[in-house]
Amino acid sequence: MAPVRFGRGGAEDRSDKASRRRTARHVWREKKRSHTTARERVAGGDVRELGRQITGVVSGVHKSRCTVTDELGDEFSCVWTRAALGEGIETPVVGDRVSAGVAADGTGVLARIEPRCGRLARMRLVNSDRFAPVGEEHVLAANVDVAVIVVAAVSPPFHPRLIDRYLVLCRHGGIEPLLCLNKADLADELPDLSPWERLGVETLTTSATTGAGIEGLRGRLRSKWAVLTGASGVGKSSLLNALTARFEPGSVSEPAATAEVSAATGRGRHRTSASSLIRLGEDTVIIDTPGIRSLSVWQIERESLRLYFPEFDAVTLACRFNDCLHVSEPDCGVRAGLENGEVSGERYESYLRMLE
CATH class of the missing domain: 1.10.40.50 (Probable gtpase engc; domain 3)
Incomplete structure (x- = not known):
């Protein structure tokens, strides 16, 4: 009889993987059962049936449920009913201010989504969300003061027309644009930002690799709710890593979940797959969004x-x-x-x- 081999690919490793899969399926079934029970208990539209009432902000959206973070930083997994959605709102988005009823197991149901103020939205071109069809509004972030439009000095190529589209969307959504030229350390000659500076758009030049401009960006975002947006591969994740931890000169550690640029197309590859909310301080919030490859204006005649x-x-x-x-x-x-x-x-x- 051949000896049982342990380690990578061995019987013990396969057994561990099977056990982890069974555990994950069990957790998923229990979570789904909790959400179903929560929905049934508020079928009449009264979330008080769930017991505890909270207010908070949507910090993540995952298909038919969302994560709500309350003022204490506690997180709750919530589903929603059509009755909770305000007029013109198809689905919750990161940044939404909400109230919810939650049960003892941490699951709950949204009771209300507050009217949105500053928001960054585009036209949906791909049917990736069963709640919002192609051609409808796709809100990237809600209740933000500033949109940090990240562009790269090199790789992916600098696209002035993409910047212009962002400026239209910012003005339409009632938010202030901040144009951030990243990867400055890689360029022999920096792109000219003066056409937008003449329009009154504030600009910053940064390098997530060397740390140049990071303190200026952090200071500019202090006491603000901001959305970090731009094409795939411009270095948003690297910027976020630099913003969320004090930069240490000489550090050789690689930023987490950063994107690379395709040599064939010159476009970035997606690494951030869903929007998320990150607190930099007590009153400073950044909403990180997936990289975009196309940007269409929405609801402008x-x-x-x-x-x-x-x-x-x-x-x-x-x-x-x-x-x-x-x-x-x-x-x-x-x-x-x-x-x-x-x-x-x-x-x-x-x-x-x-x-x-």
Whole structure:
């Protein structure tokens, strides 16, 4: 009889794996049973049936349930009913302020989602959520003051039009944009951020590798609720690691869960798969979001898009028509401004692309 081999791939290892799978399935079934029981107990819409009432913030969303963190930092796994969702809200998102009824086992049901204030939202282009179909609003973060738009000095390539789309979404959502140029240590020559600085957009240059600019970014976010957003591979996770721990010069440890860039496409690979809420201090919060590969504006009429380009304001006074779209209309002040240098050609091209 052959001896039983222990270690990697051996009988004992396979037995341990099988035991862990059985335990995980048991935990999942118990959690599902708790959620089902909670739903049944509030079938009439009264979460007081569950006992304890809490208020808190959604710190994570996982398909049909969400994690709610209360003011003490305790976490509860909650499901929701349609009655709890406010008008126009399809599903809870990270940053939502909520009230819930919770049971002794830590599961519960949302009672109410408070109206959202500052939010970052785009149009959903992929049907990855059964609660929100393609073409509907996809809220990335709710109740934020600042959107940190992270772009890379190199790899993935610098895309001015993506920045312009973010600025439109920030203005539409009532949040302040902060343009963060990361990976500055890798570039021989940094991209020019002056076109956005002239619009009044605050900019920062950082390196998560060397620590340059991290203290400035941390100070800028103090006492704010911020969302960290940008394309895949720009270094959001590395920035977050640097922000959540004091940077130690000479450290050789690799940041956790960072993304790499595909050599074939020049695009980043997703590492952050879902939005999450991280507290940097008592009153400082960052919502980390998955990297994006496309960004479509949401719920902005073609006739209103020009209002999101503040540099158009002065030159549109010269337009013959009040409803001028600045495309091919005669006597257009914006196109005249384009010819004499008052309007940036790159920004105007971004406007036309979004107008399509």
